[in-house]
Amino acid sequence: MTVMLLEFDDLHYSYPGGRGPVLQGVSFGIPEGKKCVLLGRNGCGKSTLFLHGNGIIQPQKGQVSWRGVPFVYKRQALQEMTQRVGLVFQDPEHQLIASTVSEDISYGLCNRKLPPEVIRAKVESILNVFGLRELADAPIHHLSLGQKRRLALAGVMVLEPELLLLDEPTAYLDRYQTKNLLRELDHIHQSGTTVLMATHDMDIAFEWAEWICVMDGGQLVFAGEPQEALEKREMLESLHLGLPLIAEVWDALPDTVKQGMEGSIPTSVDELKQRLAGRLVSSR
Numbered sequence: 001m002t003v004m005l006l007e008f009d010d011l012h013y014s015y016p017g018g019r020g021p022v023l024q025g026v027s028f029g030i031p032e033g034k035k036c037v038l039l040g041r042n043g044c045g046k047s048t049l050f051l052h053g054n055g056i057i058q059p060q061k062g063q064v065s066w067r068g069v070p071f072v073y074k075r076q077a078l079q080e081m082t083q084r085v086g087l088v089f090q091d092p093e094h095q096l097i098a099s100t101v102s103e104d105i106s107y108g109l110c111n112r113k114l115p116p117e118v119i120r121a122k123v124e125s126i127l128n129v130f131g132l133r134e135l136a137d138a139p140i141h142h143l144s145l146g147q148k149r150r151l152a153l154a155g156v157m158v159l160e161p162e163l164l165l166l167d168e169p170t171a172y173l174d175r176y177q178t179k180n181l182l183r184e185l186d187h188i189h190q191s192g193t194t195v196l197m198a199t200h201d202m203d204i205a206f207e208w209a210e211w212i213c214v215m216d217g218g219q220l221v222f223a224g225e226p227q228e229a230l231e232k233r234e235m236l237e238s239l240h241l242g243l244p245l246i247a248e249v250w251d252a253l254p255d256t257v258k259q260g261m262e263g264s265i266p267t268s269v270d271e272l273k274q275r276l277a278g279r280l281v282s283s284r
């Protein structure tokens with residue numbers, strides 16, 4: 001049975017002084033152990049929803065639950081939630097607070113009052129994992145935007161959250177760092193962390209995710225497996241989200257090539273390669 005780690009139930013939220021409701025009854029659960037992606041056009045409420053995910057924002061109506069238990073908006077309970085749910089902000093400038101890279105990574109660990117030698121060991125290890133070793137003593141304001149993004153993720157991962165919420169983590173990363181990040185997210189996931197990533201990159205979404213959620217107008221409009229999302233291509237197109245390149249390549253293949261390749265649209269290049277290889281073998 002699928003266990004929902006975090007559940008949003010009929011959330012409503014308007015920013016004070018804002019231009020009207022942002023979340024308008026959004027409901028969905030994040031299944032434990034899955035690599036999940038949240039899609040939705042600019043301004044549909046993804047970042048606002050994430051801020052509800054660890055209690056930074058309290059909904060004006062509806063509730064957020066962790067393993068079926070509703071959030072309690074009191075200091076101690078919220079501190080526990082920020083340990084379970086790691087949120088990496090869309091803008092790293094909102095996340096980084098210390099003056100150097102090492103200090104920033106150790107900040108959350110110091111707040112937990114861990115022994116100095118434990119903190120040192122954890123910081124050392126995470127600097128290596130995120131390729132930040134050479135920047136350990138660099139002032140944060142000297143970092144590039146991509147480096148700041150990696151640091152923001154390192155500062156959250158060092159706290160070992162059960163659920164990781166990533167708000168557009170690949171924006172401003174070059175191809176090499178994007179690949180590194182996705183590989184690192186796979187390691188994080190294999191080590192038992194559930195991940196929900198908001199992204200506008202449809203190729204990354206369909207190549208990486210096991211579960212896709214789509215928001216529009218402050219509501220959830222779809223949740224399901226990537227294959228199922230691709231089968232609802234009118235929905236993706238009507239929301240102007242576009243299609244992953246792999247779906248367009250599939251569409252462009254002549255029927256004679258597709259003949260004998262069972263199943264629906266592949267969601268990754270590897271899957272397409274396997275199908276083509278299988279077809280070549282069976283046609284010999």
Ligand SMILES: Nc1ncnc2c1ncn2[C@@H]1O[C@H](COP(=O)(O)OP(=O)(O)OP(=O)(O)O)[C@@H](O)[C@H]1O
Pocket residue numbers: 015016017018019022040041042043044045046047048049090
């Ligand atoms: N602090 C704020 N005060 C007032 N309105 C806000 C604030 N933050 C966001 N909004 C508004 O809330 C709406 C949803 O914003 P949000 O950032 O959640 O969308 P998003 O789906 O994350 O968009 P994007 O894909 O551009 O990151 C937008 O109309 C935005 O203008």
Ligand SMILES: [Mg+2]
Pocket residue numbers: 046047048090167
């Ligand atoms: Mg956003």
